[in-house]
Amino acid sequence: MSTFEIIGGKSLKGELTPQGAKNEALQILCATLLTEEKVTIHNIPNILDVNKLIELLSELGVSVCQESKNTYSFEAKNINLDYLNSPEFASKGSSLRGSIMIIGPLLARFGKGYIPRPGGDKIGRRRLDTHFLGFQKLGAKFNFNPGENFYRVEASELKGCYMLLDEASVTGTANIIMAAVMAKGTTTLYNAACEPYIQQLCRMLISMGAKISGIGSNLLSIEGVKSLSGCEHRVLPDMIEIGSFIGLAVMTKSEITIKDVAYHELGMIPDAFKRMGVKMELRGDDIYIPKQENYQIETFIDGSILTVADAPWPGLTPDLLSVFLVLATQAKGSVLIHQKMFESRLFFTDKLIDMGAQIILCDPHRATVIGLNQEQGLRPTTMVSPDIRAGVALLIAALSADGKSIIHNIDQIDRGYENIDLRLNAIGANIKRISN
Numbered sequence: 001m002s003t004f005e006i007i008g009g010k011s012l013k014g015e016l017t018p019q020g021a022k023n024e025a026l027q028i029l030c031a032t033l034l035t036e037e038k039v040t041i042h043n044i045p046n047i048l049d050v051n052k053l054i055e056l057l058s059e060l061g062v063s064v065c066q067e068s069k070n071t072y073s074f075e076a077k078n079i080n081l082d083y084l085n086s087p088e089f090a091s092k093g094s095s096l097r098g099s100i101m102i103i104g105p106l107l108a109r110f111g112k113g114y115i116p117r118p119g120g121d122k123i124g125r126r127r128l129d130t131h132f133l134g135f136q137k138l139g140a141k142f143n144f145n146p147g148e149n150f151y152r153v154e155a156s157e158l159k160g161c162y163m164l165l166d167e168a169s170v171t172g173t174a175n176i177i178m179a180a181v182m183a184k185g186t187t188t189l190y191n192a193a194c195e196p197y198i199q200q201l202c203r204m205l206i207s208m209g210a211k212i213s214g215i216g217s218n219l220l221s222i223e224g225v226k227s228l229s230g231c232e233h234r235v236l237p238d239m240i241e242i243g244s245f246i247g248l249a250v251m252t253k254s255e256i257t258i259k260d261v262a263y264h265e266l267g268m269i270p271d272a273f274k275r276m277g278v279k280m281e282l283r284g285d286d287i288y289i290p291k292q293e294n295y296q297i298e299t300f301i302d303g304s305i306l307t308v309a310d311a312p313w314p315g316l317t318p319d320l321l322s323v324f325l326v327l328a329t330q331a332k333g334s335v336l337i338h339q340k341m342f343e344s345r346l347f348f349t350d351k352l353i354d355m356g357a358q359i360i361l362c363d364p365h366r367a368t369v370i371g372l373n374q375e376q377g378l379r380p381t382t383m384v385s386p387d388i389r390a391g392v393a394l395l396i397a398a399l400s401a402d403g404k405s406i407i408h409n410i411d412q413i414d415r416g417y418e419n420i421d422l423r424l425n426a427i428g429a430n431i432k433r434i435s436n
């Protein structure tokens with residue numbers, strides 16, 4: 001487990017270019033299993049979760065070629081299905097959340113898909129019902145053996161149908177779409193998730209020959225085709241990283257330009273930051289954040305305390321609430337942070353309270369933050385990163401706190417942020433990586 005040693009309290013200045021989106025990349029990589037032809041993907045982030053999935057695909061028999069720093073090509077011609085029964089697969093497959101999305105494509109192409117219970121953040125219950133209810137509706141047989149913790153689906157043929165998803169699960173929707181693209185007949189998915197990750201997956205599948213309509217909505221229609229061909233695809237910039245950089249800029253009183261953000265894909269993220277008092281300008285496709293000494297949280301129109309809450313897209317993504325929370329600690333005003341989807345994602349507020357932040361954790365889903373208006377900075381401390389987004393929120397807190405902070409378990413941050421220490425050091429941060 002590695003550690004970051006951070007000397008905080010310095011303002012940063014310069015440009016940051018966001019990496020490719022982690023959650024899109026995980027879907028797109030799984031979709032390469034749908035064809036034996038070559039698929040080239042640009043803007044793949046060099047992060048732990050993505051690298052683990054690429055390794056898993058390669059062990060499954062996909063031939064992987066890194067063509068340049070962030071461009072890879074994949075050819076899933078000689079898939080070794082026996083690998084799915086190996087102990088290596090049991091350990092690798094369970095080490096990240098994204099691996100669950102190999103099931104849909106394997107089921108579509110080979111009539112079977114197995115996966116150990118996947119990993120990912122420990123941020124509360126993370127059920128997979130939507131995935132397997134969907135596969136079953138397409139005609140697959142489902143088996144879960146709690147003893148060995150393995151999920152299996154098998155089908156001699158998948159048949160399109162109408163389905164109302166149990167919930168608008170992001171990875172669940174991606175998995176069912178990938179299973180349905182080569183099913184017989186038409187599948188209609190209602191209550192589908194419609195994050196840009198899903199929209200991008202659909203665009204990629206269409207460029208491979210799939211027939212999908214309704215992209216960007218919660219009602220998708222998928223007309224099954226016989227086979228899919230190769231394609232070239234570019235992953236969007238990571239909107240969660242962009243949001244993290246906005247929070248970082250404001251908390252550290254820095255002047256930062258975030259380059260090439262694909263602004264029209266950010267949904268309500270910029271407006272949510274504006275309601276927190278953040279000033280930003282769109283310059284071309286860059287977001288410019290001026291140095292701000294203070295920022296004031298808006299109230300609702302009736303004067304009541306602002307709530308920042310997550311919701312399925314086009315609502316605010318749950319993956320940025322930890323950043324909103326840390327940002328609120330130094331704002332003028334108060335806000336209620338309401339993490340509706342996950343039940344254990346706010347416990348890291350303990351650390352911020354240790355650092356001097358005024359937060360009341362009302363229950364596992366809600367925290368009220370009373371901003372300090374930059375009158376009393378956060379104090380440096382030693383902490384452990386519990387999950388990817390709390391990790392980055394703590395990193396932002398440490399960079400704003402005058403003095404030396406330590407963050408242990410930074411693998412959690414490396415899971416989703418490419419060389420974050422080097423990129424932030426290049427614009428004036430002081431972060432030392434200590435490998436244990």
Ligand SMILES: CC(=O)N[C@H]1[C@@H](OP(=O)(O)OP(=O)(O)OC[C@H]2O[C@@H](n3ccc(=O)[nH]c3=O)[C@H](O)[C@@H]2O)O[C@H](CO)[C@@H](O)[C@@H]1O
Pocket residue numbers: 023026097098125126127167168169170171172193312317318319340341342
């Ligand atoms: C690899 C990947 O892509 N991970 C993302 C994906 O995870 P993942 O696809 O695993 O998350 P889901 O969308 O399935 O659900 C996340 C949580 O929200 C709850 N839920 C979901 C939908 C809904 O309408 N109501 C509801 O309460 C679920 O019960 C679950 O507890 O989507 C999450 C929700 O945006 C993000 O936090 C994760 O970063």
Ligand SMILES: C=C(OP(=O)(O)O)C(=O)O
Pocket residue numbers: 022023049096097098119120121319388389416
């Ligand atoms: C929760 C997240 O990731 P995962 O679903 O991979 O655990 C996240 O990216 O914030």
